[in-house]
Amino acid sequence: TAGITQAPTSQILAAGRSMTLRCTQDMRHNAMYWYRQDLGLGLRLIHYSNTAGTTGKGEVPDGYSVSRANTDDFPLTLASAVPSQTSVYFCASSAGVFSYNEQFFGPGTRLTVL
Amino acid sequence: AQSVTQPDIHITVSEGASLELRCNYSYGATPYLFWYVQSPGQGLQLLLKYFSGDTLVQGIKGFEAEFKRSQSSFNLRKPSVHWSDAAEYFCAVGARSNYQLIWGAGTKLIIKP
Numbered sequence: 070t071a072g073i074t075q076a077p078t079s080q081i082l083a084a085g086r087s088m089t090l091r092c093t094q095d096m097r098h099n100a101m102y103w104y105r106q107d108l109g110l111g112l113r114l115i116h117y118s119n120t121a122g123t124t125g126k127g128e129v130p131d132g133y134s135v136s137r138a139n140t141d142d143f144p145l146t147l148a149s150a151v152p153s154q155t156s157v158y159f160c161a162s163s164a165g166v167f168s169y170n171e172q173f174f175g176p177g178t179r180l181t182v183l
Numbered sequence: 184a185q186s187v188t189q190p191d192i193h194i195t196v197s198e199g200a201s202l203e204l205r206c207n208y209s210y211g212a213t214p215y216l217f218w219y220v221q222s223p224g225q226g227l228q229l230l231l232k233y234f235s236g237d238t239l240v241q242g243i244k245g246f247e248a249e250f251k252r253s254q255s256s257f258n259l260r261k262p263s264v265h266w267s268d269a270a271e272y273f274c275a276v277g278a279r280s281n282y283q284l285i286w287g288a289g290t291k292l293i294i295k296p
Binding site: 073100109110111112113114117119125127128159161166167168169171172174175176177 | 192215217224225226227228229232234273277278279280281282283284286287288289
């Protein structure tokens with residue numbers, strides 16, 4: 070079982086350019102999440118989706134947008150990248166929408182904005 | 184405010200030695216507590232979780248954690264570490280009524296041969 074796949078694995082991006090990080094899950098989970106991981110800060114939630122067609126803002130949503138057109142896909146878009154968005158991005162999913170559900174993580178995308 | 188504190192950024196232990204990673208939380212509701220592990224270059228994986236009942240919970244890879252309500256703690260332990268345990272460990276807190284987990288900053292475990 071693939072679980073959660075993310076693409077690309079890594080990317081170097083010029084400041085001001087746009088980019089979409091892709092995330093696909095094959096577990097038919099209702100909830101999906103995007104986190105960024107920065108040294109010393111742990112995981113910070115960017116956006117989440119409780120079900121297809123709905124999204125919500127997390128702790129650090131500015132500069133990012135998401136969509137959830139179907140159950141399986143949850144892309145994260147940076148409209149105009151800035152160096153502070155250099156980070157490792159993790160997509161995750163869970164069967165239920167509440168925080169007591171186990172979250173399953175993808176392998177991450179390492180993004181460098183220059 | 185809801186928060187999770189992992190006071191140790193790094194911990195170094197010798198292979199075969201015992202391990203305890205600390206986690207303290209501040210949470211208004213009845214907490215659901217988790218430990219996740221992140222091996223180098225990988226995503227996170229659930230080690231164990233506590234919802235209710237026995238305050239000592241067993242997880243994968245020989246780990247256990249003890250919930251102490253009076254101390255607002257959920258410390259992770261292992262009696263004898265292996266080199267493959269080198270990783271970063273994250274404590275997290277959730278609740279029945281919340282959508283979002285509250286994450287600690289993580290503790291990086293380094294194993295000395």
